[in-house]
Amino acid sequence: MSMLIDNPFSSEGSCFAVFDKFLLLKEDGSALDFSDLCALHAQDAKSDFFEENENGNGSNLCVLSLSTLDALPDGYAVRTLREYFATCAENEVIKASRAKSLAAWRKNTRFCPACGAQLVNSSRFTARECPACAGLHFPRIEPCVIVLVSRGEKILLVRHTYRNQDIYACIAGFIEAGESAEHAVLREVKEETGLTIRNLVYKGSQSWPFPDQLMLAFTAEYESGELVLQKEEIADAKWFYRDDIPASPKPGSIAYKLIHNLFD
DSSP states (O other): OOEEEESOSOOSSEEEEEETTEEEEETTSOOBOHHHHHHHHHHOTTOEEEEEEOTTSSOOEEEEEOSOOTTOOTTEEEEEHHHHHHHSOHHHHHHHHHHHHHHHHHHHOOBOTTTOOBOEEOSSSSSEEOTTTOOEEOOOOEEEEEEEEEETTEEEEEEETTOSSOOOBOEEEEOOTTOOHHHHHHHHHHHHHOOEEEEEEEEEEEEETTTTEEEEEEEEEEEEOOOOOOTTTEEEEEEEEGGGOOSOOOTTSHHHHHHTTOOO
């Protein structure tokens, strides 16, 4: 059973330093160790330094959540988490995702939503506890669906209005209260494109800690309808052959696996 420890004195587990959507590595691309985190923490007084203890099973997670990337000492390199996901083994990606998610959760979960008291670490779980009303607050996960729709030899890709990149991607959205994942897929496609789909097939999932999404991936087939776009969400939507795909999500994302048919 895991629990959190503030300002750890030592750690035998994996070490990560994160800031927003970025991850710090050593200049040669290797992972940080505990001495790196201590040195960086000493230079950044506002950073959050914590450990998730896994009861001595060798999988402790030691995390430094930096308050800035300004004036980093020599010997370190900054990479985006997306780049890291594209090049590292799955077990390391899982650890980095958890480090990023826990850091964001701790930053945003400081006061009890029921009574307003300042929260403290639980002595039993990876959770925040209210000393006033005894409420427990665990890390949040926001479930989302992502779907690739096919029509014969072509696939449907969309350009989202809110993206800061000019790329075509899959339809995706949050699961709403009371919905199943399948219902959310049908609703999102209908709302955003006006299309009706059939033959939903679940393909897999991926933690996407930006800040706390869990992506549930599906494929589906076109059934009926014409493209009618929800303009506040979708700037463009087109059918593409797989060998003529425009700029799209890069390796490391579940969208890439869907678009390039990489699921077993």
